[in-house]
Amino acid sequence: MNEQVEFLEMAGAPVTEEEIDKICRFLVGRGWVKREFIAQENRLHIRRLAAIAEASDGRIMRSPGSPGYKLLSSSCEIAEVDACASRWESAGKKYLQQGLALRRRYHRYTRLAPQPTDQPTLSL
DSSP states (O other): OOHHHHHHHHHTSOOOHHHHHHHHHHHTTOOSBOHHHHHHHTTOOHHHHHHHHHHTTTSEEOOTTOSSBEEOOTTSOHHHHHHHHHHHHHHHHHHHHHHHHHHHHHHHHHHHSOOOTTSOOOOO
């Protein structure tokens, strides 16, 4: 099996506590670390690394626009953790807004589109 296919299959497998612990140990005392470096050193696909961070219940910090991954520990500054959390919250709001915009446009389209005569229609 080719290596890329193996990486992609592994990216979707359930994350284990051992994988989370391994990356946490790797990040101890390192500050922010680029994802490519972590992935290379730990022989991981970057998608798998993202899945591990997501499954870590906040132990591994990352967010849109962050300089990489970092272990959340008592040495982290509150402002740094708050900024990371705020970026996730902001991204989440943007995703929700996009989903709602798609639904609104779809519903406008379906109201304006001609209805097939053999299908029952709602009369409002």
